Every structure is written in structure tokens, then in C-alpha cells.
Amino acid sequence: MRIIRFLSDPYSPVLAAVTDDRRIYPLPYTDFLELVRTAERRGETPLMLLRQVLSSLEPLNRSYEELALLVPIEAPEVWACGVTYERSRDARNAESGGGEGGMTCYDKVYEAERPEIFFKSTAARTVGPHQPVYLRSDSSWQVPEPELGLVLDRNGRILGYTAGNDMSSRDIEGENPLYLPQAKIWRHSCSIGPSIRLAETVEDPYRFEISCRIYRGGRKVFEESATTGRMKRKMEELVSFLIRDNPIFDGTVLLTGTCIVPPDNFTLREGDRIEIEISGIGTLINYVKAPVPQY
Template sequence: MSILTQDELATGTYLGRVWCPDANGPAVVTLRDDEVIDITCKTAPTVRDICEMDDPAGYVAQAEGHAIAPLETVAEACVGDPSLVHFLAPCDLQAIKACGVTFANSMVERVIEELAAGDAQKADTIRQRVSAVIGDSLRNIRAGSPEAAQVKQTLIDADVWSPYLEVGIGPDAEIFSKAQVLSSVGPGAEVGLHPISTWNNPEPEVVLAVSSNGRIVGAALGNDVNLRDIEGRSALLLSKAKDNNGSCAIGPMIRLFDDGYALDDVRKAELALTVEGPDGFILEGRSSMREISRDPEDLVSQAIGRHHQYPDGLMLFLGTLFAPTMDRDVAGQGFTHKIGDVVTIAAPGLGSLCNTVNLSTDCPEWTFGISHLMRNLAQRGML
């Protein structure tokens, strides 16, 4: 499994984590000459500590360390096997937050989910009705603008207004807690679907690494696994739909911002999605950050500031343009996952994040929490 191209390796500064059998815990790593380099030390025992530095990329580029194994070996290792070095999610102590409904297409699909009450069989009919009213009216609207307010009134008059459109084009973004600290999975891991869900899909997104003072220090890829039927029944079921065992994947590593890659590159990022099913089904999609309705800096400022502090920083999912409507089995019922689907999210500069779909009840349990990390680091003399 190739997680980064040779060009990405040659030009980028990467920060991540692996499971280290010798330490019986995680190691902070970077990449040099196709080798995974352990840079864990007392100065920076966590990824969080590096993201808090004045120049994270400069520190990582010069940090002393030792080679653990070739990148290819680590990338292909069985995730979850404690006897093997394998990749983990690249963040550790950061809060995991996510923005919803930040693209026009996803706004429309969220409205459809709500009007269908989570019933995939009703979605296609409702999609035609909603599209006839909305058309392309949302595509070039700046969220919170006077033009957006006019569109809002038009939609209310047409009886298709929704809380999803409020956060999509109104002044306030939807920002929610996606996963618990240390619960995210990394490349090669299984991603989980709650077993009660029958209508769901992947969500390819850029994930920003943000320090405690609100500074954006890098970016990674993410899969904000989406349960369309659960959230569609009620927006109040968002936590049940979003925060489950294995439901948040981030990786393959954080690309730290430096002279070769910065926030403007994120603003131009083109994400490609491929789903390869055990039934031979193939779904391809895309998410273009050029079409986002809120700038990443605006989303960060709405998540962190005087109104809300994150002493250990945060990882912020930016939302997705992708909303699958292609039928998989039954005409008019659209796409939903099957167990065993292989989901690959890729973007130039950020690499490739590949995960296999399972039920959250069958994914490996999350057992390594903050207390375990602190005890492990203390035993290793890192604290």
C-alpha cells in the first residue's frame, strides 16, 4: 500500500505516529529517505507538543531520531497487531472536530436526508423536487452574505428550508465533535459503521492540524464516515451518527506547512475518492476545496478563539463536496456501503488514506486512551 508518492516524500515534511512494539506504545515519527524515523523525545513526546512549537516543520526536519523500518514495510503491516510497527492516526492529544455542510452539493443532500427522514427509497423523488427549487442558486453564494439571506427567504417560501441550509449559508458554521481524543484510526485500519445503519457513505475531507493558539500548522486527509439514515431521521442524532468505534479515519500523516506546502495549497486541493466493493462495485468521486463555501481560516476561527479554547489544539475536518447518488443495488436507492468495501482518499501533496469498511461492533475496540498514553510515556522516561 503506497501512502505517499516519491515526489511527496521528496518535497514534504511529514509528522505522524506508529505503534512501536519495543515501547508497547506509540512513537512520534517522520519520514526520511523512504524510512520511518522515530523522533520521540522528552522535548516532544507527543505530536501535540510539536504542533505547539513556533516552527513545527523546522523542528521535524532537524530532529534527531533513529530509523524504525522502511516506509513500505510499515504501511503494509497488519494494523492492530501489537507485534508489528504499523501506522496510527497522526494526531494524539488534539480534540477531533468537524465542520458539516460546507459545500453546496452536500447542503442539498443533507436537506434530502432530512425530508426523506432517513429513508433511501424516498430520496430520489425528493431530490428531484428540491433540485427544481434550488437549482444552482447555492453554488456561488458566500455563507452569511446578504445574497445568502435572500436565498434563505426564497427557500422558506418554497417550504424547503432546513437546519442544514441554515448552517450551510447562514452566518454560523456547523462545528461538532467528531471523535474522542486518541480514538481516530489511521491508514490501513478498519472504519466502522453503526450496525443499525442501512444508508451510509464515506466523506473525503481535508483535516487541519491547529495549535492551541488557533494557528494552522499542517493538514492531513480524513474520512468522516457518514450514516445518512441516522442523521436524516433527526439532526439531534448527529452524535450517534458520527461518533462510533472506528468511524473517524485520519492520515496517512500530517503534512506540516513550510515553504513547499501551505494553506493556499489546501484551498486548491483536489480530493479523489475510490470505493472498491467485494461485489465488484466501484464508485469514484471527488471533492474540490475550490468549491467550499467558507474559507478554512473562517472555520478555524469559529471553532477556536476567546469563546472556546483547546489547550492541546485540535484536528478540524473541513467538510466535503462529495455526496453519492449513484445506485448500487436498487434503482432509486442510491449508494450505501457493504462490509469489506475498500475506501481510498487521495490528494496531491497529502498522500493516500486507505481503509476497509466493517461494522463498528466488529472493528477492534478502542482501548488505548489518554491515561494509557501518559503511563506509557512515563514508563519510557519521556515525561
């Protein structure tokens, strides 16, 4: 069972459930968190509540592809993890010129008890399906980072899973690790969606298949796939460090790191189409736009 948000008209967001046979049921809740809280008040799980609600509803007479999808949740904060996969560690070493003789900071964090966790985005900076992600004006080496996102409540409980794009300026981070906030945070540098997969419907979150495809001028210029089973750290471990002495909000999203990195000679360009697909969640599609002029 997946949860989506879409526009029924230019001003009316609708929360809906998508069943495994792709039938879409508009729900009587304003957002995903209201669904979760309603289930809690009734002593039920979200899936139990949905099964009851859907039994009295008619599916929408529209296909999934026809909907104007929104971010499935307006996350008050998005956090992200780095170097949780070996591929990510190797990429960080390559962009910084390290990795030859001696331990780099990326080698150390890969082996350390404490993971790398950083602030990524706010609701105002985060976009959803088919919305543009922007390039950064002072970077010449930028890539998408396809990641599994955990939708959390304030106690760190995993409510669901979504797909995320943790856009990254590899040259800025490679110049100096202290530049990480600038390499990660700028206008529309984060996207999530297209849906939230209810956590209780996922038997094993380490069996998600993640794929990334990039098209340029209608031609596919990059494609790679991997699985969350290659993650070095457990998801609960990452959450435990996020909430350690750090209050979070209901609806916070934690991106769990990337295992897919385009070649070192690749950088995004305006007009590129990025597709990030995660099994059981869907395909998050965004187009790349040039930086917005600053006045």
C-alpha cells in the same frame, strides 16, 4: 514535509518525518506536539527544526508501505463542519426529502454567517490507517465523508493538515436534524491519517485534491475527486467559530466538510475498503466492519 507515527514493534510507537522523496527519518520526539513545542522554545518553526535534526540522522531502511502506521496524532477531540460545500448541502437536502420549494435548514446554514460545527470524536473513538471503521447497527444508509482535517493548537493556529473520514448515517440525520450526534458519533466512526503535512510547507490549502475510492470484493464500486477550492467558507473562518467561547486543546483536529458524496442508492457494507487520498498528505485506508454486538 510530513509527519507520521508507526510501530517499530508491537509496543513502541515512533514519530518520523517523511521527506518529499519518501525517505523516512525516525525522530527523537514522542509525538507531534513535542516537536512543535520544541521548535517554539528554540524560536524556530517545526520545519526549521526538522531540517537541523534530519541533517544528523540516517533514513530508515524500510519503505513507507512496510510500516504499521498509527494515527499521526492522538487528537483529544475531533470536531467537524457540515454544509461547507454545495455538494454537501444538496446531499443533506436529498436525504431529508427537502430542497423543493422553500429554504431548508441546510440551505439556510449554507448561506448563513455562522457555519455548522459539531463534535465528532475523541481519541478513543478515532482510528488510524488500516484500522477498521464500524457500521452502526441501527442505520441502513451509511457512507464515508472524505475531508481535509486541520490540526490545531489551543489558540486555533493551524499546525498542519491531515485526511479524515467523517463516517455518516444518512438515514438517521435525514429523519431529523436533531439526531445529528447519533448520525455522526459511534464506535470507530472517525479515522484520520496517514500523515500530518506541516502547514508551513503548504503554499495554498485551497489547492488540495481529494479523492475517494471504495472497493467491494476487490472491485471498485465508487470513485470521485474534488478540490478544496470548491469550499464556500475559509478555513480560518471555521476555526474562528470553533474557538469562540470554546476552549480547545493542543492537537485538536477540525474536519472541514465534504465535497464527495456517493450516490443516494449506495451504502457501505462489511468488508468494503475505503481509500481517501489527499495530495501531499497521502492515502488513508480503512476497512469496514459490522457493528460490535452490545451486551
